[in-house]
Amino acid sequence: MTVLNTTCRTAAFMLVTWLFLQPTVAQDRQALEIGAALPTADRTMQNATGAATSFSQQKGDRGLAVVFWSNTCPWVAKYEDRVIALAREYMAAGIGFVIANANDPGAYPEEGAQAIQQHASTKGYPFPYLVDEGSEAAKAFGASRTPQVFLFDTNDRLVYEGTVDDSPSDAAQVEEEYFRDAMNQLIAGTAISVQKTKAFGCTIKFY
Amino acid sequence: MLNRSSTLYSCLLLAALLTLAACGGPDSGELVIKPVSAEELIEEVRAADADLVVVNFWASWCVPCREEFPEFVRYRRESDPGDIRVHFVTVDFEEDLPFAAQFLRENGVGGTTFVKNGKEGPFINAINPAWSGAVPATAVYDRDGNRLAFWEGKVTYDQLVRRVNEARQAS
Numbered sequence: 001m002t003v004l005n006t007t008c009r010t011a012a013f014m015l016v017t018w019l020f021l022q023p024t025v026a027q028d029r030q031a032l033e034i035g036a037a038l039p040t041a042d043r044t045m046q047n048a049t050g051a052a053t054s055f056s057q058q059k060g061d062r063g064l065a066v067v068f069w070s071n072t073c074p075w076v077a078k079y080e081d082r083v084i085a086l087a088r089e090y091m092a093a094g095i096g097f098v099i100a101n102a103n104d105p106g107a108y109p110e111e112g113a114q115a116i117q118q119h120a121s122t123k124g125y126p127f128p129y130l131v132d133e134g135s136e137a138a139k140a141f142g143a144s145r146t147p148q149v150f151l152f153d154t155n156d157r158l159v160y161e162g163t164v165d166d167s168p169s170d171a172a173q174v175e176e177e178y179f180r181d182a183m184n185q186l187i188a189g190t191a192i193s194v195q196k197t198k199a200f201g202c203t204i205k206f207y
Numbered sequence: 208m209l210n211r212s213s214t215l216y217s218c219l220l221l222a223a224l225l226t227l228a229a230c231g232g233p234d235s236g237e238l239v240i241k242p243v244s245a246e247e248l249i250e251e252v253r254a255a256d257a258d259l260v261v262v263n264f265w266a267s268w269c270v271p272c273r274e275e276f277p278e279f280v281r282y283r284r285e286s287d288p289g290d291i292r293v294h295f296v297t298v299d300f301e302e303d304l305p306f307a308a309q310f311l312r313e314n315g316v317g318g319t320t321f322v323k324n325g326k327e328g329p330f331i332n333a334i335n336p337a338w339s340g341a342v343p344a345t346a347v348y349d350r351d352g353n354r355l356a357f358w359e360g361k362v363t364y365d366q367l368v369r370r371v372n373e374a375r376q377a378s
């Protein structure tokens with residue numbers, strides 16, 4: 001009995017210690033490593049149009065770009081026109097484009113399916129805008145920001161992850177176009193010179 | 208007579224204290240949002256002439272920033288300015304600065320606060336290469352501008368006090 005009590009007290013002490021040591025601030029998720037396979041490739045997700053699709057179905061002949069998105073994030077708003085322009089240009093060159101909203105609409109209704117549909121329609125997105133229910137894709141990708149870019153090659157291997165360029169707030173000040181450069185190099189079949197950058201943006205509000 | 212004198216004394220004392228608070232507090236004076244680069248911000252930290260300087264990075268559109276902000280305002284007011292100073296740095300985009308100013312006023316913040324100047328990347332990396340850029344984020348500096356602590360995410364008042372104390376002890 002004494003041994004049991006001692007064991008129990010020790011276990012309780014260890015549990016309390018462990019709980020005490022847990023970080024009080026949510027840590028960043030670790031994004032996929034370069035070379036990692038496209039996660040949740042065949043998972044069916046709802047498009048803003050109401051149709052069901054998957055990342056695999058959206059792949060282009062030259063690869064696939066997945067960008068995690070938001071209807072309300074000011075950083076996304078800053079990048080919106082730039083991403084639309086890049087999509088128009090590179091979809092024509094054979095890279096599939098999708099954006100995905102992984103924010104919890106329970107806590108943030110303006111990120112829900114209806115708002116997504118309205119947003120895609122108003123903005124005339126040239127790419128599917130997917131509802132990532134349960135944040136399953138974002139969690140599998142290790143995404144933590146909006147916007148955050150993941151670029152995959154034709155073998156579904158990650159070749160670039162991070163931001164669009166080096167000047168979120170002012171398109172006129174852009175000096176480094178990381179996403180464009182990566183797509184150019186992917187199409188050219190050359191090595192991706194910058195494979196990872198810091199994705200500045202809003203945090204994803206996970207389910 | 209005694210009662211009247213006591214009442215008068217109390218009123219004068221209260222008025223004096225309120226005047227002192229209004230004139231000398233960290234939030235006295237007209238609200239100014241001063242653009243700073245990361246290097247200029249560190250100069251401001253050194254110029255604060257306090258043992259520790261807490262710098263809170265926030266944005267008017269950021270819900271957790273807005274939620275924790277009153278805790279920092281309270282901490283700023285309750286701290287001895289020679290010991291601890293609290294600076295606010297918004298990372299709002301230029302067009303959102305009126306919202307930032309409105310939010311600061313609603314929280315009773317006056318005097319000089321700051322806004323990030325220039326490109327986000329160099330600013331964020333100069334403040335802390337490990338900073339993802341997410342807000343809220345908070346840094347604690349010593350009087351020489353050395354960063355003692357840094358964290359991302361919302362904290363409560365008690366957590367803030369504890370983390371600043373931990374930073375002090377670790378220095």
